[in-house]
Amino acid sequence: YVLKADGLAAGKGVVILEELADAKAELTAMLADAKFGKASQKVVIEEFLDGIELSCFVLTDGKSYKMLPMAKDYKRIGEGDTGLNTGGMGAVSPVPFADEAFVQKIKDQVVAPTMRGLQLDRIPYVGFVFIGLIKVGENPKVIEYNVRMGDPETQVVLPRIQNDLFELLQATAFGTLDSINLSIDKRSVSTIVAVSGGYPESYEKGKAIRGIDPSDFVVHAGTAIVDEELVTNGGRVLSATAIGNDHNQAIEQSYKALAKIDFEGIYYRKDIGFDL
Numbered sequence: 001y002v003l004k005a006d007g008l009a010a011g012k013g014v015v016i017l018e019e020l021a022d023a024k025a026e027l028t029a030m031l032a033d034a035k036f037g038k039a040s041q042k043v044v045i046e047e048f049l050d051g052i053e054l055s056c057f058v059l060t061d062g063k064s065y066k067m068l069p070m071a072k073d074y075k076r077i078g079e080g081d082t083g084l085n086t087g088g089m090g091a092v093s094p095v096p097f098a099d100e101a102f103v104q105k106i107k108d109q110v111v112a113p114t115m116r117g118l119q120l121d122r123i124p125y126v127g128f129v130f131i132g133l134i135k136v137g138e139n140p141k142v143i144e145y146n147v148r149m150g151d152p153e154t155q156v157v158l159p160r161i162q163n164d165l166f167e168l169l170q171a172t173a174f175g176t177l178d179s180i181n182l183s184i185d186k187r188s189v190s191t192i193v194a195v196s197g198g199y200p201e202s203y204e205k206g207k208a209i210r211g212i213d214p215s216d217f218v219v220h221a222g223t224a225i226v227d228e229e230l231v232t233n234g235g236r237v238l239s240a241t242a243i244g245n246d247h248n249q250a251i252e253q254s255y256k257a258l259a260k261i262d263f264e265g266i267y268y269r270k271d272i273g274f275d276l
């Protein structure tokens, strides 16, 4: 049984329970005892979806749309997908289990109806749509919509888009996306996120970062320059992106880049791609 506080609950408002009696008790706690405050004044009871997650990105100018490369991220802090949720500890694109037939299903069953729905509801949306999906059997199910790109998915999706990103965004803004032919690099891209010790709970900042090889593709997130020294300045510090002929090659290169980098408390998952 999946119970979800309908309001904002800092990512903590979803509870999954095996037994009906526990689900009833939890529902009472949420609705009657305000377990999540105002957020659980209304509760959504959802189907439990058992499968593997992936992220689908769409760019729309409000009239037409382009599907961008799919990605898969790894949200949990611990290896084997254990522990607390994070923004994402690593990502790969393409997604090996999202073959052409599955992507077509995503387009027909999710993306096209979503775009039609925006128009029917007269929602003039221009920009990125990020659809969180789960593959249940051979079918895509929607978990969430975001109106933004994802982190760390962006670090693996954008490098595969061979078009000039500015021209793509300009066409989106000017309503001429239809005229653009997307060109996608078939190779695999991976990124692995290095975080501060303690993240996603409390962590320290200001640790000196050493060893970034300028020839590696390192994306900065929580870094700062203080007294001309590069230091950590957030939980999600940086991510090492790499390109390979397949996801294993790309991931290996990401780990090689990270192996050169050091800061006090550095942590990154050593098993990105373990389930592919």
Ligand code: GLY
Pocket: 073, 087, 088, 146, 149, 150, 151, 152, 153
């Ligand atoms: N990586 C998930 C997100 O950006 O929401």
